[in-house]
Amino acid sequence: MATVTSKISLSSSNLLSNAFSIQTVNTVAAKFTTGLARQEITSTAKATASGQVALYTAGAYTAPMYIYVKNTDSKSTDYVYIYVDTSADDPDLLKLAGGEWAFLPLNDATLKAYATTSGTIVEWIVYANA
DSSP, rough: EEEEEEEEEEEESSSSSSEEEEEEEEEEEEEEEEEOEEEEEEEEOOOOSSSSEEOOTTTSOOOEEEEEEOOOOOOTTOOOOEEEESOOOOOOOEEEEETEEEEEEEEEEEEEEEESSSTTTEEEEEEOOO
C-alpha cells in the first residue's frame, strides 16, 4: 500500500496584529487513485452538453478520499470552476484563478470542471484508502 503525505504551511508577518506561522502534515495510506492527470477544458459553462472535465465520479471509492486540483493557466483572470455534478443545482465548490491550487478531503460526489477560457488546463489527482 502506498502512502501519500500532504503538507501545508501558512505564514504572514502583517495580516494580523501578530505574525503567525501554521504548518500541518497529513499522511494517508492510499490503495486507490485516479492517477495524476492534466486535461484541457473546452467548456466555459456547466450547462453545456460537453467540454467539462470529469475529475471524479461518485462511487469510485469510499471515504476518506482526497483531491489535489490546480489551474495551470498563468493568467490570474482565467478561472477554473470545480462543481458538484448533481441532478439538481450543480453547486460550484471551488473557483481557482490561474496558478492557484487546492487540496481537500472529499465526500462521495461527482466533480467536474469548466473554465472561463476554453483551452485552460486543469491538473488533478484523487486518492483513497478504500
